[in-house]
Amino acid sequence: MSVISIFFTALFYISLIVFLVGMARKIYQFWITPAPLKIPTAPTPLTQTGVVMRMMREVVLFESLFKSNKWIWLFGWLFHFGLLLVLIRHIRYFWPDDLPDIFLLTQPFKYAAFAMVIGLVGLMLRRIFVERIRYISAPSDYLMLIMLLIIGVSGAVMTFTSNHTDIIMVKEFASGLVSFNWANLPTEVHFLVHIFLVFVLMAIFPISKLLHVPGIFFSPTLNQVDDARLKRHISPWALKQEQEHATRLEQTLGKDE
Amino acid sequence: MAKGFDIPVLPTYLEIPELKEGIMDGEGPFKSVQEFQNPLGFPGEKVDNWQQVAIDKMGELKSKYRSVQVFLDSCVKCGACTDKCHYFLGSSDPKNMPVARQDLFRSVYRRHFTFAGKYFPKLVGAKELDDDMLDDWYNYFHQCSQCRRCSVFCPYGIDTAEISMAAREVMDAVGIGQKYCNQILGKALTIGNNLGLPEPALRDTLLDLEEEIEEETGGVAVKYPLDQKGAEILLITPSADFFAEPHIDGLIGYGKVFHQDGVSWTLSSYASEGANFGMFIGSYDVMRKAALRIRKAALDLEVSRVMVGECGHAWRVAYSFWNTLTGVGAGATDEFAQKLQDQLDHRYPQPQHIIEYTHDLIQRGKLSFDKSANDDRTVTFHDSCNVARATNMGGIPGGQFILPRDVIKAVCNNYVDMERSTIKEATFCCGGGGGLLTDDLMEIRVKGAMPRMQALKAVAKDNGVNTLAAICAICKSQFSKVLPKFDFDPYMIVSVHQLVSEAIIMDKPQIAVKKDQPQTNTDDVTLAETAET
């Protein structure tokens, strides 16, 4: 195997481990941090089913964003939906054997790359030209968009221009990563840039704003059922405190007993 | 602080302002002193190692509140919330954009609690908590009314109110409290209400009120019982209701409704306050202490129902937090909570909002109204933030929007809603919530009221609206002050129960009625009800 192949193979595993461990830790942290009070935001579902429906609308349709700002919604949704389709299409590279027929259906998903890039460009333009959004942007916010843009564009260049990469090699390399049959990878620059940035993105996922992906599921304003009067909702720390302080508090309040 | 400022001109259409950096810079509201700080368990003045204390407190809060932790990590700076805060729209100060407000807190969180912020602070906008930053915290976290409008529009439900509560708690922990909130909390925790009305004064006020109503109604003896053991309902209402217009007209309305229902009820001098400013300063413990007074009153007075009057955040604390804090509701296990559970009548929601109660009576035909009494009014309803975005009424989706409107429509012939994007869950704050209802914050209060005033002006012009009804004591006080600044009549703000009070048909003194006149339907119902209980 060439040096460069070894480098990228190693980078893949390192990034993957950083991603998995980092995300697991973060999700665990979100999980164990209690939500001591009921704070759902209207329009609030009164049932668990309602909450599931609400989360689905938020995750799939970006409902709140739609209510807030149609432009951000449009670009944001195009980007995310495009990315999803493109990712699905990428499964073919990692699939170790011949593709099941069903994957033929994902062939047109390559055009989703345009949606993705258009979305990203829109978001970037807003960030640069809308004063309020420029005000709240840190360098990392631009950097993240730039990385995604380069990933999207380099991918599209390989797919839609004559700069094709050796797709057989890509598949051998990628499926080799999954099945531990390591192989050389093609060395065209745009391909290397493409996967390098993907690996980097994977690695910084757990320490960046990409945490909105697990975050949304843990957001108490979105995921709580509005049933405060029917069911008592109490966090472990509050319960402990309540038990410890019960006597003292009743005394301060002048409870005669 | 009492510097002059321009009153915003009301635009025909609400526009997103251009940023005017630093326009609301300042020292923030008056600081609290030792006398108010210590009883709440906070240091009297800024402690020496304040930075360390603050960072430690931040660490504690982020591990105790999932909201804080998740919200700090999840914001993608999409900007969707940037134009949603009434304080930004009214002031143009970019630090009043919800995400920028959060960032005052988040940048410090990043610096001290995240990998990226520790090693690449510039890249991710991480900053130290230095004196300048602390000043910004004190100033701008007291320019947030914790109205949660921003959370409705954030794709991740990020609620700046949670961050502003956390920031205030951190500041209290280092000894930098806000005078208005902490002084009031002191009064509520020692005397029983925010106004500091002691029991004799309260009793006098209520007696005066009884006389006044008797005169006005031509002899109907509406009672305002205080500390009456064994009453069915304990009413917890903001103490403003005992005191000033327009609040007291709401209290008159509650009394009349109770009277017509023939139910026994009482106020408590020990817990004569519905408002719970513990929420504004973000302190779970203080909020719990204040709420425990109400539990104690309910136990001592042996009531079977607890009801809350017209106060927005009081209703939020009652509806969403009482069960958690004190076990009013169901499921708590400590001795006192269990005793309360046994005592409460679970056929009714506990606690119940006065609007739910009146609404129910109207539905069951137990009240009659002469709607024409309100014919001089064209009414619109201001959804108060905490009611609208953080509670429910009637157990039906959106009940908090439906029930108050139903009640108003039952007692008024002319009702109009303000523009859709400014009501219900998207309602604009009055500008005075979250512990901002103090004269030293008048500038931000007036500027923050602009979006609400703009929507009001539109319906005033197009539909002849001359009455603004609300069910929150803070809204009512704030509007009384800011309406004239925008050339409205300060008396156009009313309680919903004032409208009820004006239209309700009271039974004539009972004995006289029963002897001489054929009984009306209402009497029948009243009698049947009395027989039942």
Ligand code: SF4
């Ligand atoms: S809408 Fe939410 S995610 Fe977007 S900038 Fe505001 S707080 Fe951040």
Ligand code: SF4
């Ligand atoms: S909670 Fe209300 S006042 Fe505070 S930032 Fe959000 S919109 Fe503004």
